[in-house]
Each structure stands twice: as structure tokens, then as C-alpha cells.
Amino acid sequence: MPTDTHNGSVTYLEAIGQAMMSEMEADPNVFLIGEDVGQFGGAFKVTKGFLEKFGPRRVVDTPIAETGFTGLAAGAALVGLRPIVEFQFADFISCAFDPIINVMARHHYRTGDAIPVTMRAPFGARLRAGPTHSQSVESYFAHVPGLKIVMPGTAQDAAGLLISSIRDNNPVLYLENKYLYRRLRSDGPGSLDPIPLGQANVVREGRDVTLITYSAGVSQGLEIADELDKDGISVEVVDIRTLVPLDIETIVNSVKKTSRAVVLHEAARRMGYGAEIAAEIQERCFWHLDQPVVRIGAKNTPTPTSPPLEDAVVPQPADIAETIRKVARA
């Protein structure tokens, strides 16, 4: 919950909690289910205080059974409830591929019946958590028709996009970057205005090169853009916010203006979501481009635990800055 010491501003983690709480207060069909979400308040304490406020009927601690409780959410949603599923770590979502892909993602197309489930999963690297606790999972799911994928990069968006996800009538994968939980704060007081899914945000205007990114890449990209500005390189930063649906128009408009594009994400580069964006830009903006579209992603290795190893795998600010500089000046 918000503290008074920051003029009402909230952390990325608090924004997520506030969005869930306001939706649970507003809609009796919204409930929360997952491992350790109740009494313990979640592995990262996102749902601290929820059990006390809403009781065990609406804050459901489950056995360790991702397939079971994810499928349960699908069934409950099918008959009118709006479950929020919490995966303790996004890495564990592989245990629920079947209910997500074969049950939820196909269901509306097969039957016309809606399955409004929001699946929250903390993902990402830089916490020295190792190969099975640091993964970026978005590309597994971006390939599957029928899912929406939301990846907020700011505390403001974390709340507004989560509210829209919960109100959406489709299965939505809401991937929260656990590195950002307590490192990002909203600029002003936390807002609970919904932000529509499928609208990218130009978070910084620039002339020379477009940086297209999402999640942790947004704050990282803004810092790097400030640095490059000192060298006279003007970077436009586009936060796509949702991978599916993708607001390709905003990307295309920006690239047509700058004629140069770099795509940044923390996921492994090979078949990362940046490949899709780069291909779209190439198809739609080829004659506007002055340089090939460049992708920045993690190395194609598992994410190692030890700091020097992890830092060698995950894109680092100096390398990102250098790549953007090269594209801008080429």
C-alpha cells in the first residue's frame, strides 16, 4: 500500500497490488488464486493484506499445482468469474502450458465462449536467481493465437494495464518484471485509470533513432537516451506496453520519422519478440530506413547465476548505448 513519504507516488509492486485491490473491491466475481498468495501475501508480497481484506473465499491458496489451478481458473472464468492467477515465478508457467495454450487460448475461437483470466507472473533476470528463476517467457506465448500479453515498464502503466487486463474478456498474460518491483516509482500519485491494451506509448520524443522496447527496457532505455543526448544523439523511445495486441502503427510512425530503429529486450535474442518487431518494421518501412534494424537481447544461453556471468548474458547499459550510438551515427 502507498506510503506517505513519497507524495503519494507508488512503487511498481504497490501499483500492481492497488490495481488488483480496486478491481476486487469493484467486482465480486474477481478472485485471486495461486501458491502462497493468501496467508503469506505472495512470494514478493504483492498480495499482502488481501486475505485479511477479502477472506479465503476470494484469496485462494492452492497446493503446488500450476496445471490444476490454472485450469481451475479457466473453468471458473468459463462460467462467469474473473480469476487472477498468480504464478510465483514466470519460470513455473511451463507447468501450465496445457491449460493456457490448449484450454484457454483456443477456447473462444472453438466455441465463442469467453475465458476472462488474468495470469500474473514475475519474470526476468538481474536478481542473480539463475537459469530456472530468471527467464523471460513472453516469446513462448506470443506465438499462440488467442492470448494477450501485457508487459508494463512503468509504475503508472503497471496499474492501468492490469486493470484493463482484469476487465478484458480474454486470457491475458500479465508479465511483471520482478527487478522493477521496488526499484521503480510512479512520477506522481498512483493512478487507477485503466490504460487500453494495444496502445504503445512514445515515452520520449527524438529525431535520430527509435528505440523500441518494453518492460525493464523502458526505464533502462530512458536513462541511456539521456546519456546519448549529451553527445547530441536524439533517441525516441517507444514503449510497446502490450506485445499482443501490438500497436504497430505507433512504431511505424516513429521509424518513418527517425529512419533508424533498435529493438531492445531482456529475453534471449534468438526468436525473441524483437525479431517480430524487426520483421514488421522491415516490411512496412523498408524505403524509410537508413540502416538495418538492430536487435538487442540476451545471449542465447540460459541465464547464469553468478554476477559476472549473468551480466555477460543480459544486455548492459554501456553495450546498449554503444549499439544505439552506432546505428544513429552510421
Next chain:
Amino acid sequence: MAASTKTKSTPAASPLEQRDPELLKRIYEKMVQTRAVEDRMVAMYKSGDLLGSLYTGHWHEAISVGAAANLRADDYMAPIHRDLGAHLWRGMEAWQVMASFMGKATSPTGGRDGTLHYGRLDLGIYNLPSHIPANFPVAIGMAFAAKYRGEDKVCLAFCGDGSTSRADFHESLNIAGVLNLPAIFVIENNQWAYSTPVALQSASADFAAKAAAYGFPGVKVDGTDVLAVYDAVAEGVARARKGEGPTLVEAVTMRMHGHAEHDPADYVPKEMFDEWRKKDPVELFEKALISGGVIDEEYAKEIRAQARQHAIAARRKALADPMPDPSTVEEGVYAD
């Protein structure tokens, strides 16, 4: 929490005269109708009317109809591909099922899905994917929703002996036990999962015993005896409605056809078929009703003739129905 676990093999059956004759007749009619529709569809498969293969439930009629006959119209059901009888009991039209196996626009999925995937939510029937028992987690979700709303609805879920090996079977029964959900799980033990015999599926002597590990009752019944199935599921439904939690019912029968019609099932010992052929659940029930004076030979003959005519008419309609319009193929991936 759940009542003490028990495994019994033969629930004490009430004599026929203590039962509602109208209900007995409806069950009989639906079993006959199920058989007639499936026999007709086998002929359709052989004459090339259907897409892909055909999955039938010969010798499962007592299970699918006997279990579903316990449900109210507002209850939920998550059946599998041997359960045409349960679908028909709930109001699914035979021609819709045939249309599904033909990819027609009039099938419950409009041809988006097909063959055995023909559930209808308006009838409380979950339309299962191919990954059985992926219908089990969904079933406990529907049961969860009923409990969440304080309703006394239940969810009846079916799976086969092969399904019991999968993680979603275990996780669903485990969660249903822990959350005390109003669910009835029916295992249709037909001895074969495609070509795999039960001995290679589980080292356990029976499947009903698994309930003990989840803290709720498990009952094993003769799956060719429709009243035995009906009674066992009735007890489960009653428990679920009273908030006493889930029940597991194992109903033993035999898969008398291949996994699907393309499969000659030549891996099944011939003697096994010969033995089980004597236990036709439709015939057994018909004989019991006639000898018990609930119906007579004339009535049975009439019902069989009607069922045959009904299946022929369903085929005619399904054949005449249109195919879907390919210009719509990208519609409906997402809900509005």
C-alpha cells in the same frame, strides 16, 4: 473435511419397483438412442461421410447416461469422447454431433473444431480439447465457481483409465479434495488406452482406491450396469450438493471398438471381446426392465425403431447442412 474414505465394489441397489418408472424409461430410451446414433455414425464413417476418425462409446452407454441422469439442468458437466449418451441426455442434438464429425457450419463449433469436440456451454457441457484429462482442471473450476457463488450446483467430470496417469488428473483431484469442491469424477475404465492395457497404465489393482490419497470416497462399480452407475453417482452428487466434497467413481467396462474406427484393435485378445460381448449394457438393462415389468417387448421394439429413425433423420440433416464460410476464418480468435 471429507468423510472417511471408503472403497466399495457394489452399492446396495434398490429393487426396480422402488424406482421411478418414468426415469427408468428415459434412461433406457437415451441408451438406445445413443447406440443407434453411434451405429449410424459407424456406417457414415465407413461410407466416407466423416472427417478423420470416429470415436464411439459402445459399452459405455450405462456410464454416460447413468451418470448424467443425476444432474439438474443447471449443473455442469465435462465429458469425454465416450460420452455421447451424457450429451444426448443434456439436450445435445444427434445431428449436431454428426455435423461436428463432418466439419459443418452447424456443428457446435461452426467447424472451428470438430470430430469429438462438440460441447455446448448453454447445456452446461464443457467442450474438451484433445489433451484428456485437461477437462478435469476445468471441471474443478466450474465446481469452484458454484461453491464461490454459494450455489448447490455440481460438476460431473469423466475420464478414462489412461487419463489417471496424467498430472492434471492428480492435481485436479488433489485440489478438489483440499478445497472441498462439489465435483464427481467418473473414471470409465474400459481396460484400454488406445493400445495400452490397464496393467501397463497403473500398478494399482483398481482406480477407485486412488480416492483415498485425496481424502474423499472412491467407489468401484460395474460400468455395464446402468443402475449401479446411477446409484454411485447419485451418492456423489448428494454429497457434493450438501457441501461434503468430491467423490470418485470407477466404472468398469470394455472398449468394444478400436480407440477410434480406424483402429482394428487387433491387439485386444479375441476372448476378451467374446466375454464382454455378453455384457451389452443396453441389452442388459432392456432385459431387466422387461423382466421387472417396467416395459414390455412391444415398447422396446418401438423405442429401438424410433431411435433408428431419429438417427437416420439426423444423418440426413447433417449431410444437407452447409460447410463454413472460409471468409470468416480469422473471426473470433479473441472475445470482444
